[in-house]
Each structure stands twice: as structure tokens, then as C-alpha cells.
Amino acid sequence: MPDVVVPDGYSSRAATDADVPAIHSLVTATERALHGEAETGIDAIKAVLSRPGFDAAVDSVVVHDAAGQLAAWAWLNRGKRAQIDVSPDHRGLGIGSALLDWAEARAIEAGTTDWIAQMVDDQDLAGVELVRARGYDVLAVNWQLELPMDSEPVVPALPDGITVRSFEPGDAARTHLLIEDAFDEWQPRRKSFEEWSAMLIERSSFAPSFSPLAFAGDEVVGAVLCLDLPDSDEGYVEQLAVRRDHRGKGLARTLLAIARQSFYHQGKRNLTLWTHSDTGALAMYERLGMSVRRSTTIYRGGPFTA
Template sequence: MAPHLVLPEPFTARPATTADVPAVHALVGAVERELLGRTETGADGIEASLTRPGLDAAVDSLVVHAPDGQLTAWAWINRGRRAQIDVAPAFRGHGIGSALLDWTEARAAEVGTDWLAQNVDDKDRAGTELLRSRGYEVLAKNWQLEMPVAEVSVELPEGFTVRPFQPDEARAAYQLIEDAFDEWQPRRKSYEEWARLSIERASFAPALSPVAFAGGELVGAALCLDLPDPDDGYVEQVAVRKDQRGRGLARALLAIAARGFRAQGKHNLTLWTHSDTGALAMYERLGMSVRRSTTVYRGRVRAAG
């Protein structure tokens, strides 16, 4: 069962449902506009978070409302390990974020984990200070990289063929990407979870997602999303099979994706990379530069009871 939540008066909370997605999306958009000056998260990303396998929204999520019904905050925790908390800018300073952090830690303890991680934008000083005050330490860094699409030219290495993603390639793409990510990620996603967070999203753009073949085998992919920002084309996942790396295929896949987004009027190609991948220098060699960063903080969780 979900742990008890102690909110400051007069706020109330309940589990989130998919009916809350539009309101949560508006809240997250307000947070992003304050921090970044633009909205990056799509409504389908909110829905994917709430419906991903392994997360039971009835006990692993909350929405917080003011007496007039206005949504003031939301939170979720996945498998007792990863959590996310967003508080509307107009409602900061009321103790809502602290209460939700208590709740996520209690939920993590309830499912038997001994640590909890949260990702915070480096411009979010309040969120950073809150986690630091609780003894959370830096676990990893994430960087959002960008590249102007006007400067990209396509040079496909010899021996490869590239075309847009097709639905019947989903399982092969999953295998390719999770094999590549196994080199650094702590837990391999199931196909169902991977699909829910990527190719099943409404913003997934198969026509803009190049996949590469060598000898009839899928060896590279750049899966792309068409997100709200009118200027940016977004690469959700990019991977090249280990035995095919170092031949320029990643560069070609990103260039082809950039060309597709440029045809749609986008100005930049963006993607995220994680410090554990060691890929930041590679992307910088490909002509990308860091736009912004986030930090993953990890804290110890006391056993329940």
C-alpha cells in the first residue's frame, strides 16, 4: 500500500490517473518555461511515465491540489528506485516539495530498496538545495546536446544501407539499443517498458527515425520524437552495434535524422547523453555542443518501520 503523505494545509493529494495528463503537462510546461524559457516535455511523455510497466500509478504516483482545485505538484516513483517531483512555480515555498520527497523515500523503503535517485535540472536551485540538505550525493550527470541542422551533411559509410524505421523492426531495434545500453545502465528494460517509453508514444516519428543495415542485419538506429518545441528535432535513442562502431555510422544516422527535421522546418537536432555512457566527447566530435545539464542525485533510504 502507499505510504502516508503529510502535506501542509490546505493542500490535498491523490494518486494520478491518465485523466490528469493534460493538467500535469501544463504544470511541467510551466516549470520548464521558468527554468528553460520553453516547453520540452510532450503530454505523451507524461502519459508514458504513468503507464510504464513496473509503475503502479495507484500507489506510485500523486497529484497535489490547492483548495480551488488547481494542480500544484505531482510526483512518481518507479520500482522504488527512481523518482520525479515537480512543483508549480507559483506554489513553491509551501513545503510541498519536501512532503513529496518524504513520500517518495517512504515508498522506496516500503518496497525494500535502500537508495533513491532523482534527476534535477542544474538550473533548479531549490530542488538541488532540498536534495543536498537531505544528504543526497551526485550519482551521474546528463547533458542535452544540440547541433544546427543547417550545418549537417550526410556521408554514409560504405557497406551500410539506411532507411526509415518500420514497425516490424521493433524487436530488433529493442535488442540493438538495450544491448548497447547494457554497457552502462543498471537494469535492462523489458521490451514492453522500452516500447512504452519510445515507439508507442504518440510523438514517435518513424519516418524521421533512420535505421541502418549491414548484410541484412540491423546494426544502427536513431529513434526520433516530434516534441512540442518548434525549433528542435529530438533523438530519443541512438545506438550502433558494438562490432560496427568507429566507422562513422552514428554520425551518418544523426545527419540523416537532422536532414529530416530540417525538411520540417526545425533548426536544431537535440539529444541527451548520460555520464556513464562516456559518449559526451564522441558527440562533441560529431559537431554537437552542450545546451544544458541535469544531475542525478542519490540518497540513502531508511528501512520502513
């Protein structure tokens, strides 16, 4: 793993499972500093470190101050996608720049020389300035959308021939296929079943009873997969997909309404989800009454030379 040239008084090493609680505290502190609230669950951090194809011993870094407190962390997945989080108490000291140096060097070490992607919250002005100064350009934008539930959602009628029930364990393989086939239209790489499962349905916050699937006969043709995040008063949609030959019939609207109704009965009064600019789905969600709450930008840097 490449060295991390951290400022004096700081130390770095690879992340381990024992670091998960401290990393979670750091990430949520960053979210509160930027937005006044935290949304990342601890199981999301666990999923990053345990995802298939990811080796925390070489693909992650944690940075501690002289007192042993976690100041920052970073990871690089498959030599392509980087993420860096610096505690609000340790910004402006060059730690973010050092971790970006590490991510670029690790990408080269992993065989990537063309480009890597780094996601930066649009409210993180220092982070935006850093990647812009490095020559990174915009690759894509993610929007977080919300839909308040002031009253119980009304579920529209299902299209003819369609039935709906909640996700069950035996649905995993065919739901994965539906999701990946739909996401192939915009994502650069299919996730294996093992990776998809680790990043979603094996998480402790995955809520199968709040995740409706649509069937045409025995075939899964639509899915809304939800998380029930602890200590949150909001429902969260992690993935939504409708098979191409069943689009334009109102199925996404109906599945979202079913998920919203389930969360409403649990006492949630807001539904949130993220959408990616390459999906072209923003306008659809806005037609469903959702509005943008915040955004992140994925920046692309490279090419790199050893």
C-alpha cells in the same frame, strides 16, 4: 501508499489518466520558469503513467491547492527512481520536501532500503539544495546537447556493406535488442520490450520516418530513434546506438546526419538530444559539432530504514 503530509490548504491523492493534461501543464510551466521554453510532450506524461511495472495507484501522487489547481506531482518507478515537479507558483512552501518524504517512504514500502535516485534540473537551485540537505550525493549527470542546422546537412558516405532505411513496425523487436545491448554498458537495468515500446515507439510523437536504421545484411547494427514533438521547432533524438563491432566507422555521424536532414526538410533548424555521463559519449557528440545547452543531475539518497 504512504501518506503525504502536505501544507494546510493542500490535498493529495494518486494520479489518474484524467490528470495527464494538468500534469503536462505543470511540467511545462516549470520548464519555462527554468529555461524560458517547454520541451516535454503530453505523450511523455501518458507514457510514465502507463509504463509496464508502474502502478499509478501507489507509485504516483498529485497535490492540489484549495482551489483545486494542481500544485505538484511525484512518481517512483520500481522503488528506485523518483521524479518530483512543483509548480513555480507553489514553491517554498514545503511541498517538495513532503513529496521527497513520500518517495522515500514508498521506496521502503516497495522493498527498497539501499538507495533511490532523484533527477534535479541544475537550474533548480531550491531542488538541488533540498536533496543536498538530505544527504543525497551525485550519481550521474545528463547533458542536453544541440546542433543548429543553418544549412541542409550533408550526409557522409556509409561504411562499406551498410545500408540504411527508416524504421518500420517490423523492426521493433530487433531494434529494442540493439538498444538494450548497447545501453547494458551503462544502465543499471534492461528494459523489457513492453516497457521500451511504451516509453518510445508507442508514443504519438515517435517519428519512424525520421528514424534511420543501419543494416549489415539483415542485421540491425545502428539506430537513431527520433521524436517529432508538437509545437516545437526542433528535431529530437530519443535514442542512438551502434552495435559494438560497428563502432569507430563513422556510422553514428552518418545516421545523425540522415535524421538531421529529414528534420531540416520539415523546417526544423536545430537538433537536440540528451546523453548520460555513464555512457562516455559526450566527447563524441562534441566532435560531431554538438554543444551543451543545459544539464540535470541524478542524485542518490539512502540507505533508508522503516
